[in-house]
Amino acid sequence: MTGTPDHDARRPPGAAPSPRRVDRVGLIVAVGLAALSAVLFWDAARIPSTGGYAGIGPADTPRLIGLGLALLAAWAAWDAFKAPAEPAPAQDLPPILWIVGGLGLQLLLFRSAGFSIAGGILFACTAAAFGRRKLWITLPIGIVFALAVFAVFAMLLELSLPAGPLERLVFGV
């Protein structure tokens, strides 16, 4: 690849460049692929082999793909030791957690609180991830926005979106 060891973002500042350094991301990928491959083989083992007239049954494809993943895991591990690591762009963790948290809250709340409140929370969390941390402003904006979306899609176009207390209050559904 085009990346050189000098650009490895994960190396502590000041450390001497060393061609022997292991690419940690590459190793994570290798382990992940190997695990996925193992899941595929494990699952395939439970499937009764009913290939019928085709001779290829439902368990054979997972095995083939599992084999491919295992080879790719080995290749990734080989590269992690051999090839210079690619620089991963430096990332801030908090914004990621804001968005993941927003999606998680929406997932937990959409049934009980309804589309607008859950969507408003996601809206506010996403805005917070991009630096608008004043939740007392963004949350009401988000809820009103989601309520407007609900009005158009659920009321006018009859898409079935989960209704909660707010929707019942405003639209009487």
Place this chain on the structure above:
Amino acid sequence: MGAFEQLLNGFAVAADPMILFYSLIGVTLGTAVGVLPGIGPALTVALLLPVTYGLDPAGSLIMFAGIYYGGMYGGSTTSILLNTPGESASIVTALEGNKMARAGRGGPALATAAIGSFVAGLIATLLLAFLAPSVVKLALVFGPREYFALMVLAFVTVSAAFGDSARKGLTSLFLGLALALVGIDGLTGQARLSFGVPQLLDGIEVTTLAVAMFAIGEALFVAGQRHRDDSGVLAIKGSIWMTGADWARSWKAWLRGTFIGFPIGAMPAGGADIASFLSYAAERRATKHPEEFGHGAIEGVAGPEAANNAAAAGTLVPLLTLGLPTTATAAIMLAGFQQFGLQPGPLLFVTNASLVWGLIAALLIANVMLVVLNLPLIGLWVRLLTIPTPWLYAGILVFATMGTMGANPSAVELGQLLVFGVMGYLLRLWSYPIAPVVVGMILGPMAEQQLRRALAIAQGDPLTLVQSPVAAVLLGLALLALVVPMILRARGQGEVLAHLAGNED
């Protein structure tokens, strides 16, 4: 010429000013809903279909055609500008289109998509009108073994065209193949990788995967690198209109896309997504500017977008002549046709000739209306990108989750959105390409099922796969596509090809 006269009659029905007005409303509504991120054409058409119920048959038919084209074009707009495709056929458009938008060339990207859609829609609709009965005969030649051979060819050509590194492209592809296994095996009814969760028995929805990987993964990635590049708003550089060079590079791609898209769309197991993949691979091979691919090559927008639209017109061939809906959008269109008393089938062109020609005229008019409406609006759409980033992405995520909830309001579905969103983020972060995941997810099951069907029909004899001339030719082409670049590279003449296939290390 009988067909031609009938088409003129169709136009006579459709040329009423009121009818043109309905067409304009249909295109406007379709574009307005289709442009929302994470909402693909199938959902757009399904949502807006009831709006047409109140009108007389002619008006409702033409408004419906307008919604259909508007929804498809609206979908490409968001794919290009925001990198959030709402369906699998727009993914390839997003690949180069979004790179162009980021380089400030969103205007030309949208223009080449709009004109490409128009050209393809025009040619393909005319092909549909005059060739439908004979095209369907050809399409029926394709049985399981021919489809399997076509899938092999698609795998070989498409996987060479994605990404910079063969290992990374293959890794993404295999992730997609593994995800595609989830759910009930179509041929034996056995559950695979569903871990006792009933919602997983139907497998992973391609739309959910695409929306999660693109829209959510993108939002996470942009949020994470906020401090490195805080410009946020993408500036529009240069003209929003296409330059002479853009035109010169686009027109051949439009035509190639059309002639790849229409026949593939016309096959009962084809589909607009496969057409757009193949068109992208073809453009990447045909281009004189290979270095621009992956960084915003206009052919990479023009070709797949034309192919996507031509395939959409192509899907009307099996739909009208066999009553076979081959895509989600087509299935909803079938419901729409039934409302007009159109009973698709082999006798349709005989028993319902005036309605069919009316529909074809309506499609042609809607196609024109789309360009008329959307070319002036390109300036407005590009301004979408001037919405401050926090509000833009907050809105994208609300719409993306709404699309998923509206299709299937289940916690498992929203959970998938979250998991695949994070996965899309990590793939981006570690520079693994995203598109092959979706490609594997679409092609994998088709290849597997068609192979097993072919073998079952032949009672397990693998020779059946090469005993049909069509299948043998397709497999031969796949072999050539695989071997020729290797030989060229081995001879040291393959600088361009080496770039295409990526660095092997």
Place this chain on the structure above:
Amino acid sequence: MKTIVLAALAAGALAAHAQAADYTILAPANPGGGWDQTARTMQEVLQAEGISDSVQVQNVPGAGGTVGLAQFASQAAGDPNQLIVGGYVMVGAILTNQSPVSLADITPIARLTGEYEAIVVPASSEIQTIEQLVEQLKAEPGSVSWAGGSAGGTDHIAVGLLAKAAGVDPTLINYVAFSGGGEALAAILGSQVTAGISSLGEFREQAEAGTLRILAVSSPERIEGVDAPTLQEAGYDMVVENWRMVAAAPGITEEQKAAIEADIEALVTSEGWQQALADRGWTDTYLAGEEFEAQLQEEIATTETVLRDIGLVQ
């Protein structure tokens, strides 16, 4: 801005949908499919005939209807305003997916519509009659490839029943599952397979156009306008009907059940319903009360046996 355009254009429609819901019908499938269309047709007619002020349709797709069924059984319990649409496919799906919730966990009200199966060959095929097809099946089961809908679905069950009735081991049938009757149709028309099986409606147009030959239908009596014997006539003792039904929530009182039954009876006897059936080409096979329940029990038992015989249920 888009919101405003949309709202302005369709504002008139809002008033019509703002009343309280009398019934919520759960369609355990994606929008557009047979169950969804049944639910939406019920919605239209119930409202148009004034049987109910307001009806809402909710889609919960997944796993042959068993996802929606499980949700309905737990969330609607005791609520007399909730209905679910289902059908024969659900009977098989409950068994093959080992669904923890079955039709015994809801309150079946009535069978509404049904479609019979047809066995076809391409017009160019040498096989002229159902007897010839069964002869070939007996001689070499693997050489008869059947194209039909998903594995374990109505089409697959019907082939299994035919094999049994003809004295052929059902595990030996060479059934090639396609993702729907439509995709199977393309394979049959292209002569990729020996024979095809699916709902009669999928084949009717093609048969009239002369591209397919209908060998037999799975109805108890001959079907008007179809020039083919029933399987019973041909000597195979079987009837297969892909029916659709409506059911109510578990745990409702007898009075509540009777009220729903009265509403459904008013629905099926209305002119609007008969017109809707004619428009969509559905056959009215209304059956309610104890007769329906008895028939349901019998079908569940036969289906379970044949799915075991084919090897889809262990």
